[in-house]
Amino acid sequence: MSRVGKMPIAIPQGVDVSITADQISVKGSLGSLSRPVNKLVSVKNEGGKLVFAPVNESAEANAMSGTMRALVANMVQGVSKGFERKLNLVGVGFRAQAQGQKLNLQIGFSHPVVKDMPAGIKVETPSQTEILIKGADRQVVGQVAAEVRAFRPPEPYKGKGIRYADEKVVIKETKKK
Structure with missing residues (x-):
């Protein structure tokens, strides 16, 4: 068994x-x-x-x-108790703002990215570069966090992008002549 x-x-x-x-x-x-x-x-x-x-x-x-x-x-x-997932924004000018059930992201595009939260999920922004996603359903919390991260995943040369709080990004060395 x-x-x-x-x-x-x-x-x-x-x-x-x-x-x-x-x-x-x-x-x-x-x-x-x-x-x-x-x-x-x-x-x-x-x-x-x-x-x-x-x-x-x-x-x-x-x-x-x-x-x-x-x-x-x-x-x-x-x-x-509930579940929560924390995301960090790394990059110059990258900002996040929670507005009710919407998450407004400025992540280097020419337009702001707005993500609507599903029912039962709360989003908070303790600072401009931190996003806290909370909810009772572990699967939905993880899925929403993955969708937010997918807007701008961390790139391997400077590490800019949206990453999980516990994620380690391996920075590549630049190309040599």
């Missing part, structure tokens, strides 16, 4: 989990998330802990039990 799938998920205070035959829903202080349950995995709530087990002994059911456990653990953490 999957090592990840064996570990139960402790349900924190203030988080409600409801399990139906085909769906699992998690509600907390930061919102609610739901996901369809795979037919190869059985989910049970045993005394404040979620337990996942494969329905049969197949390798696919074993793998899906670990996958479902990881996805539901992210849902529980998302509705209780």
Whole structure:
């Protein structure tokens, strides 16, 4: 059996989990998330802990039990604590400004780039060169951060562009004669 799938998920205070035959829903202080349950995995709530087990002994059911456990653990953490991704702007004149559900970027183009945030995602700009993307759904937070970074990924010669806060950019040496 999957090592990840064996570990139960402790349900924190203030988080409600409801399990139906085909769906699992998690509600907390930061919102609610739901996901369809795979037919190869059985989910049970045993005394404040979620337990996942494969329905049969197949390798696919074993793998899906670990996958479902990881996805539901992210849902529980998302509705209780939330997820965030931090981006930095590196470059002369590069600026970011959050305006409600829109992120306004000036990143060296002749026009400003405006990114609309999906529902459930909050964007903050603590300074002009920092972007903080927050939300309950880990997958959506990561996807939005990747889309913002894709507007101007860091280039390898000077390192200018939008990068994750923990990203290391390897600078190439310039061409020699």
